[in-house]
Amino acid sequence: MAKRTNEEWIKLLSDEPDEVALMELRDLLDRGLRYTLSSRLNTNLDAIVEDFVQESLLKIINKIDTFRGESQFTTWAQKIAVRVALTELRRRRWRDTSLDELTTSRDGESFFEPKIMSDPNPSPEDRSTRSGMIALVQNLIVEELTERQRRAMTLVMLQGMPLEVAAEELGTNRNALYKLIHDARVRLKKKLGEKGMTPEDVLSVFE
């Protein structure tokens, strides 16, 4: 592949994309995706990589004017291809496993949304027992988090739903979902601190 500067890439791919440059970029993404996916998947790559490359090229061309030149153009293009491929692969993985585990992954489901609270105020002695500590943490969740935060944590942290899928479920996007859960983590950590405890203190009870 011809070694090009970032400026040359941008010039060749803007407006009417140059055929040769486009083909070389296609090859680069195809080779890279095959290389990295071959160690991660044991499905037929031919069937999926072509679609990923095609979708990536469209994205790259469409947002080429957002490229700020802070990395090699090819690295920037590759990160877009990775995002395209992984977003789709995570969706598929989730679709498959959630069908498999439909009957077995239900346990713990109501952890963040318990119907009955075990003990609203565990005594200091209870904090040294596992069940006391569970009650304390569960209480913080119920009292300090919003319903939306609890729902988000259930989907992402408990059920392992991919961020993009959970975001759709909650009518938001991956970035906002990360922030929603971050706010929840910060709040829980702070409230734990107000009870005079660090996360390490809690973990020590379970060792």
Add this chain to the structure above:
Amino acid sequence: MATIINRVRQFVQQLFGQTPEPEQKKEQIVKGLVKALDLTEEREIACEEVFEVIDQYAELVSQGESPDKVMPLVQHHLIICGHCREEFEMLLDMLNAKPA
């Protein structure tokens, strides 16, 4: 004998989709959650901010630089967020793929 009874019980529980060990399951959840709290910082960047710079970050790492000093917030996000970590690892892989 006890194992057989356990197996039967497990089977029945699976059949009805019930929790085998509710307390144990809760312990697991609490531990996972609290470990996440342990890593939680007041100031974190979210996935999109990481995506903005992950190409630069990957280049630095593949050149052997120490990005925890250059981009500590990105490094921290990659510890917390499995999705972004997976994307970063794949990008690194691609940078190392041999030219045809």
